[in-house]
Amino acid sequence: MFRHQGKSRTLTHNLRIAIILSFVAGIVNVTGFLAFKQLTTNVTGHFALFIDDVANFEFWKGTIYFLYIFSFLFGSFSSSFLIEKYRENKRLNVFALPTIIECLILITVGILSNFVAIKYPDLIICTLLFAMGLQNSFVTKISNAVVRTTHLTGLFTDLGIDISQLFFAKYNPKKEKLKSNIKLRIYIILFFFAGGLAGGFFYSKVNLKLNTLIIGAFILLISLFYDDFRYKLIKTRRKYHQKKKKSFKKKNNGLTFAKL
Template sequence: MITKLPKWILWGGAVLAFSAGCVNTAALMGFARLSVSHVTGNVSLFAAAIAYLDVRSILYIGALLLSFLAGAIMSGFVIGQTSLKLGRRYGRALYIEAALLLLSYWLYQQHDYLGQLTAAMACGLQNAMVATYSGAVIRTTHLTGLTSDMGAAIGNWLAGRPISKPTLGFQAIIWYCFCGGSVAGAFLYASVGYGALLLPVSIVLIAAIVYNRASDHLPETRDPIR
């Protein structure tokens, strides 16, 4: 469990969760009407499309699922590890994510479904980028597992059992930041359409620049369990 969370992880997780919430809401409000930040609901839609032999939906949703997976694979290729450790590989992954989001914005402007795929790839990359820290699972692009973990922790606390308050606090921050990003994405999409994606593009790009500059001056951080 997280006992002492480095500030760079706290701020990084919060910022990326906000960005993912914004991206996902814009994608859902757009012409494709499909989520890009997680796969669970899309798998159900994929199964329904198979049941109704809706070939168009099978192809579109199947490609979306594979794009999220491709982003996660890209993260593993670039970062090459399963535990948090400072290094410029995270900076490179963030630059790639920013580029994917920018490409997604341009494709969406052309009303091209490939924009949905590149947005999903960016989210898959981000979600796999930060896997675990001190035994606590960290997810920044969806809230299902996070909400379950928070609920279980609160239940244990109500029963008088000890819990990791830093872990619960971090999870709550991620939850609220994703929700806040979703609200921001909804308002921006209602005002400027897919221009809403320029906010997460800017956020991720700035995060990459700040991280690369800061990583040279921060002490090396490893997951003590792994």
């Protein structure tokens, strides 16, 4: 699901990555909000607050919201930059780089919260927004802008449009594709919601606090290594079958030559 790109990418690949990443985003969203009372997966609310402070000439107060926005933007830029820089390296899964960085950020924040008193929560919020910028950027690139997992505003808009188009089937000959898009968006919304529930449960009920972020990181790492393991397994099987075919052909050619 992390490797397939372009025409080789199917609905199944998009569904798998959407389920995992939206679930992780839901965990980060709720954990960040419960810990700091700030949004840590999107910048829509931060932008509104930034504009409000600027309109009231409270420029210094608005700086923090600008930093939130910039952190998400910089995360998106960094993810895309890494993907483009290493795209020509055929041996490297370029989408693994931003995923691993995201995991490291979530694990670091979770572990440090156990040993260090958080005196600068804004710094942690910026870090989490950077991680979500990374995620949103690479999933957008890998799915050809079909999947977005860190916020729901655009998803609900697209879902509403797609559902309305079902009532005008004669104007939409690609009905199956339309149904696939609806299915994908519903899955993203549901698993974002499920991730939020899981995040709230582990943060409050189990009392893991910011350690809840580590759960999200492990989910990402498991899915990433599973994907690489599965890819290597398929590659090994293909090589084995190719060798088997070659040896079979040589054997047949040798028998034919002996008969002659």
